[in-house]
Amino acid sequence: MDDIFNNLDSFVDGFSWTIRLTLVSAAFAFAIGVLLTAMRVSPVPLLRASATVYVETIRNTPLTLVLLFCGLGLGNTMQLQFSDRVEWDVFWLAVVGLSAYTACFVAESLRAGINTIPFGQAEAARSLGLTFGQNLRLIVLPQALRTVIGPLGSVFIALTKNTTVASVAGLGVQEASREMRLLFDQGQTDVLVVFIGFAIGFIILTLPVGYFFGWLSKRLAVAR
Amino acid sequence: MTADPNAEPAAPVDARPLVVLTDVNKHFGELHVLRDINLTVHSGEVVVVIGPSGSGKSTLCRTVNRLEPIDNGTITIDGQPLPEEGRGLARLRSDVGMVFQSFNLFSHKTVLENVTLGPVKVRKVNKSEAHETAIRLLERVGIADQADKYPAQLSGGQQQRVAIARALAMNPKVIMFDEPTSALDPEMVQEVLDVMTSLAREGMTMIVVTHEMGFARRAADRVVFMADGRIVEENTPDEFFTNPASERARDFLSKILTH
Numbered sequence: 001m002d003d004i005f006n007n008l009d010s011f012v013d014g015f016s017w018t019i020r021l022t023l024v025s026a027a028f029a030f031a032i033g034v035l036l037t038a039m040r041v042s043p044v045p046l047l048r049a050s051a052t053v054y055v056e057t058i059r060n061t062p063l064t065l066v067l068l069f070c071g072l073g074l075g076n077t078m079q080l081q082f083s084d085r086v087e088w089d090v091f092w093l094a095v096v097g098l099s100a101y102t103a104c105f106v107a108e109s110l111r112a113g114i115n116t117i118p119f120g121q122a123e124a125a126r127s128l129g130l131t132f133g134q135n136l137r138l139i140v141l142p143q144a145l146r147t148v149i150g151p152l153g154s155v156f157i158a159l160t161k162n163t164t165v166a167s168v169a170g171l172g173v174q175e176a177s178r179e180m181r182l183l184f185d186q187g188q189t190d191v192l193v194v195f196i197g198f199a200i201g202f203i204i205l206t207l208p209v210g211y212f213f214g215w216l217s218k219r220l221a222v223a224r
Numbered sequence: 225m226t227a228d229p230n231a232e233p234a235a236p237v238d239a240r241p242l243v244v245l246t247d248v249n250k251h252f253g254e255l256h257v258l259r260d261i262n263l264t265v266h267s268g269e270v271v272v273v274i275g276p277s278g279s280g281k282s283t284l285c286r287t288v289n290r291l292e293p294i295d296n297g298t299i300t301i302d303g304q305p306l307p308e309e310g311r312g313l314a315r316l317r318s319d320v321g322m323v324f325q326s327f328n329l330f331s332h333k334t335v336l337e338n339v340t341l342g343p344v345k346v347r348k349v350n351k352s353e354a355h356e357t358a359i360r361l362l363e364r365v366g367i368a369d370q371a372d373k374y375p376a377q378l379s380g381g382q383q384q385r386v387a388i389a390r391a392l393a394m395n396p397k398v399i400m401f402d403e404p405t406s407a408l409d410p411e412m413v414q415e416v417l418d419v420m421t422s423l424a425r426e427g428m429t430m431i432v433v434t435h436e437m438g439f440a441r442r443a444a445d446r447v448v449f450m451a452d453g454r455i456v457e458e459n460t461p462d463e464f465f466t467n468p469a470s471e472r473a474r475d476f477l478s479k480i481l482t483h
Binding site for chain 2 (some may be wrong): 121128146222
């Protein structure tokens with residue numbers, strides 16, 4: 001156990017980066033996901049098609065490739081720079097990749113939610129004179145969202161764990177699993193103990209999230 | 225001018241044509257659901273559309289606010305042709321109330337919110353004013369005490385009365401009823417018909433697709449009988465029910481009125 005407590009600094013530091021990476025990426029993923037969903041149900045065929053192509057392409061690309069593209073493609077080749085400080089620069093490159101990737105899963109969940117809403121409600125909204133945007137914002141999306149809170153929780157948990165890919169995939173972003181490997185590289189700790197310590201860290205992070213989303217889902221359920 | 229015994233029944237005095245369908249045709253794939261429909265509904269008039277299922281009466285009802293686009297022909301509301309998609313259409317739809325067979329209340333909103341949504345978001349009425357109007361309308365349809373409940377907590381008849389209040393809140397020029405009692409348990413049909421009858425008495429312009437012949441007799445100014453996508457016959461309820469002119473109508477009436 002000493003191996004954990006002696007290295008509490010890198011433990012805490014690692015997970016604080018994990019949390020930041022998760023929260024920022026989740027916010028962007030949600031916003032992009034809502035936008036993609038709106039595009040996919042819009043009356044404009046071009047918007048529908050481009051959203052579909054985006055979702056199907058990114059969703060079916062391994063996350064490692066997406067993040068490698070952000071690091072090597074956007075960062076190195078295209079010289080996209082977010083910050084003068086390296087740790088923040090790679091952080092934002094990782095956020096781009098993680099949110100672009102996770103947005104697809106948000107969009108797919110929301111679309112499944114939309115399909116559960118009786119079509120007549122959208123017709124009733126149109127009959128009242130609501131525009132497409134109002135219909136989406138006031139009637140369709142709020143109900144879709146409340147239906148898929150559970151699945152969105154799973155997406156959030158997956159994202160939390162996916163942040164670990166960001167340090168392997170050529171970006172070298174600081175996050176918990178990177179700290180763990182750095183400790184291993186120093187060779188002065190019991191690998192198994194440190195390993196279990198970090199694994200428990202992730203569970204402590206994600207378990208309450210799962211329960212919270214479950215509770216929220218029950219609380220906000222729409223009775224039909 | 226000599227009186228023509230076959231002329232359409234006289235519309236109320238100084239009534240203007242409000243909903244005018246001219247040579248309207250529509251297909252669902254191969255199926256020709258509306259054939260050369262010509263229909264004029266005047267302000268204050270109550271027109272009941274009846275006919276066998278599959279005759280196109282619901283489709284007719286849904287074309288009036290373009291929930292179903294038509295293939296050709298024209299539809300005008302208060303002299304204005306129906307716009308294609310977009311804000312113009314949304315504005316026009318706000319003047320045409322719609323009551324559906326399956327109520328279609330917004331499940332995530334309370335009864336009160338269902339009724340105030342349109343006025344606040346579309347008409348830009350301020351919230352307290354919309355609230356007052358909504359309560360008044362809910363009282364009129366007899367469910368003000370349920371204002372804070374959600375649709376799923378109400379019976380079918382109550383939900384349909386909320387749907388009528390929601391349509392009325394927009395202060396529409398005309399209300400379309402698409403089989404408003406067909407999804408209701410028998411004991412709830414009357415409460416909805418009572419509300420509709422009182423609306424008709426108060427001079428609301430209504431187009432009602434229904435199988436309720438009692439309502440047609442009591443409240444309609446004119447009955448339109450449809451079969452196979454055509455308007456086969458239109459007449460006053462008295463004339464239509466006692467002396468139908470077409471074989472199709474006689475056949476239809478004999479099937480539904482014998483038991």
